[in-house]
Amino acid sequence: MKILVIGAAGMIGRKLTQAILDQGGIGGGRVDHMLLADVIEPVVPAGAPATALAVDLGDPGTAARLLADRPDVIFHLAAVVSGEAEVDFEKGYRVNLDGTRALLETIRTTPDYMPRLVFASSLAVFGPPFPARIPDDFAPTPRTSYGIQKLMAESLISDYSRKGMVEGVSLRLPTICIRPGKPNRAASGFFSGILREPLIGQEAVLPVPDSVRHWFASPRSATGFFLHAATMDLAPLDHRRALNMPGLSATVAEQIEALRAVAGQAAVDLIRPEPDALVAGIVEGWASDYDATRAHALGFAAETDFQQIIRAHIEDELDNQASISG
């Protein structure tokens, strides 16, 4: 089995690659070779049957290079992210739309070739006004170019799949929490930061009221979504190939309560409220709860309480040792 990961240098790409190598394959299929592609050359884990490639998906010819070896499973996680796509209009369309279309066109025009394609889409396809809980049949009306490009890429994947040209499925991921690594400047960064930093004894800033509600899944769940999508029966999806992934709807107060239960009051005391009207305004424009009935019925699963999310982080990122214990 040959596997291609596009966007392999990103956080989910690295975890997905490692999970496939650890298991020796996907589902019942044994991995023979992995091609790991990204704009910066991904690191090949030691001894892995894998090759790394630094390419820009927006360049002509990239799709043909990536698919030359006819991978059986393609994970497409590459994207110009939201902020950059908003600033660099042409680059966003070139990579997020045209790059994805080039992959599909290369697949369509390759004789006797119909791989599985698992696409990382985003809940950025949705825009306000939102109902309290978003049902699976809620209309996407993106209010970013990134969201529009993800919606268009999903649409192509649905059509090429319906026509029997590819086995495609698009996964709209919740906000990933706890994101490992250093704090970043993304508006959503604090949702991870207020847990990640206190767990290693460091202070974290909370820029919004603790009544703010949001939609989460752990990196471990996200990896699981992709692995499940790579082998599941796609027939029940019919022509509707984009799925809202399951997650956990929680308030910041519930995040903090879970931190207290797992790591104690000393960890909670490291969270410093510092209201930021700009961040609060951005976050207010995001939906906070999704139904995800279809994905659940299709076998996708995520955490059901926030302590599970925190414990997964401690197991996967902190060698099972938080610096503060309750």
Place this chain on the structure above:
Amino acid sequence: MKILVIGAAGMIGRKLTQAILDQGGIGGGRVDHMLLADVIEPVVPAGAPATALAVDLGDPGTAARLLADRPDVIFHLAAVVSGEAEVDFEKGYRVNLDGTRALLETIRTTPDYMPRLVFASSLAVFGPPFPARIPDDFAPTPRTSYGIQKLMAESLISDYSRKGMVEGVSLRLPTICIRPGKPNRAASGFFSGILREPLIGQEAVLPVPDSVRHWFASPRSATGFFLHAATMDLAPLDHRRALNMPGLSATVAEQIEALRAVAGQAAVDLIRPEPDALVAGIVEGWASDYDATRAHALGFAAETDFQQIIRAHIEDELDNQASISG
């Protein structure tokens, strides 16, 4: 005021052109010149300040030719239709997606130019399963390539509009009834045929049970939608630029009752039931009722009973004289 009509040779394109010429303009604006474009050269009404152009929107350079004179209002009605887009995959994408994108890109890259763009989209963006009545926030999941291409074009128009590059709006039209002209082989053709033919004393075939419900607007209403969209305030649409147009949900039995009221039993007697399982199956996959609250609130209006639709046809197409009167 300069006006461009792309798809000017089609039924709605011709009626829209004539309505603009009859009124001398749109809203308060006086028409100086119209450019009428289509794949076959449109007929220029006698004495009209208009030029005809035969072009393929899918050809490189067409968008630049169409926009060279910087029209103030662009009506984009051109499309490779549903059946053809399903058979000729590449042509559908080239015209319906790439042609529309080329228009938007030409507009974006023309200095100091932000025209009004009114796009003819379609309820083909929706796919089953349907609720009994489709709300404005129901998710489009097209099950034709045509529907996918319309959804992608709408998405582009929403994004370019949100970014202040064009004043765009997309109108998703109901099934037009009564379509003037000869019977055609479209699966939906009988909805018009069972009224149009009896009104001129000819027999018509009804291939489905009279309990079938569908969603209709007259050609007169469709023309009105486009004229309204050309001058309305678009600010209330915010980033959500695609609108389900108002219409009338009616069963075939209700159509027939209206025919009886307007043209008498002799007209109804010309309808010959001839069940066709293929047509019935196709029609069953279509939605039959839409809410259209947003469009109503924005000032779009359609007929509210089927007698109005029949009378509009008699006035507009039959010189106010049906051959049979009740």
